[in-house]
Amino acid sequence: MNKNIVAAIAIAVTLTGCKTSPTGRTQIALYSEQQMDEMGVASFEQMKQEQTIEQNVKTNRYVQCIADALIAQLPAQYAQQQWEVVVFKEPSANAFALPGGKIGVHTGLLNVAKDQHQLAAVMGHEVGHVIAQHANERVSQNSLLQVGLQAGNAALEMGNVQYRNAIMQGLGLGAQYGVMLPFSRSHESEADVIGLELMAKAGFNPQGAVELWQNMDKAGGERPAEFLSTHPSPENRIALLQSKMTQANSQAAEAKRQGRNPACK
Template sequence: MKKLLTALAITLAISGCKTSPTGRTQITLYSDQQMSEMGVASFAQMKEQQPIEADKSTNAYVKCIADHLIDQLPAEYANQQWEVVVFKEPSANAFALPGGKIGVHTGLLEVAKNQHQLAAVMGHEVGHVIAQHANERVSQNSLLQFGLQASNVALQMGDVRYRDAIMQGLGLGAQFGVALPFSRSHESEADVIGLDLMAKAGFDPQGSVALWRNMEAASSERPPEFMSTHPAPNTRIANLQQGMNNALELKQQAWQSGRKPQCK
């Protein structure tokens, strides 16, 4: 039984191996169509449950930034029909989903002071999509559940004492040892992808650093980094600074090519 479960897990993992835009090995078990269907369904549900901003100038401003970013995506994503919605929600947040969906909360517009800072967030969120992070997370959760269930079966078959305590320990180990660091790696990777994307679109990549300083000033107390799904702002800023010279060169190339957004 244990050999069968192990062989099945290895087969699933190998069949879903891919490489992210930054060269990181990924396991994605779901098709692009499946992920798009999930993204479209989730977005439709959000639009039903959350109020939508009706102000034309606000919507035009956000869509202007989105259009400039989308134009610089790989063709398979740039050619999608993207939908951009501004939700009337006070939290400083934005998101992008497979299937060509972007959502921006009005609260973010209070923290992102200009087009460059907002482009940093939106580029980051679109970076999650083109790096297939949603597919990775869903696949990872499936494999974690599979592993925990297999461990539980093995413990039951072996009539192991303290099985419940062992399973609780395995669950915590999976959360803090795999799931959270995995999410932090996604955030860091999306930062890198988003930084280059905004620069290629002609936005000033330095806006990403200013944005995270604003975020840090506006945020309340947060858990220690090792217990969080997101890197600490100082960590993010340091990572962004490492890629800044390259991003500034990309911005200069964009400006020389006439790509200089004026979203207001």
């Protein structure tokens, strides 16, 4: 039984093949873009039903202005998509983007992202998750992980191993802290890089990304150790962004030469 399960894992990975992310990282995606779009659209519709939507015209116009500037610089398959941008009346400093062309921004984020450049950094980061197909990777990885744990459980049952439950719990924790969370941190770092390039090409000031995370650091309070977190520490995020700043500044300067100079207020 366990051999069959392991073989199934190998066949699934072989059939899907490997994809390459925008930064050149190898990734596995078991689901089609259509399937992911359907998931994203369904989730967004549910959020709109369950959460309060901000009705302030100026706020919505401001967020839409930034989104339009960023979307115009996306790869063609995404730039041509019909994007929906919704501001949710929610105090947490958060934003998200979903497959299917959906962007959500919480009003609480506007208290931390002080200007268009800082908000563009967050929104660019979130759209970066979409164009890098991170949701597909995460769902695919979770599917493979569950199959792997089932295979381990089957092997232990066949071998009549003592303390099977304790061992399986240990395997589960090891998978979470050794696979799922670090993988999520790699997504966050990749989205930071993609978002920085995107905001620069749109004509926003790349330094806004560093300022944003400095603000987030001040507002964050106590945080778990990085190895127990799904996100890199603000210090590490800032260091990564600063290492890419020379190229980003050049891209922003070129954007301005081509007339891309957002003025979202």
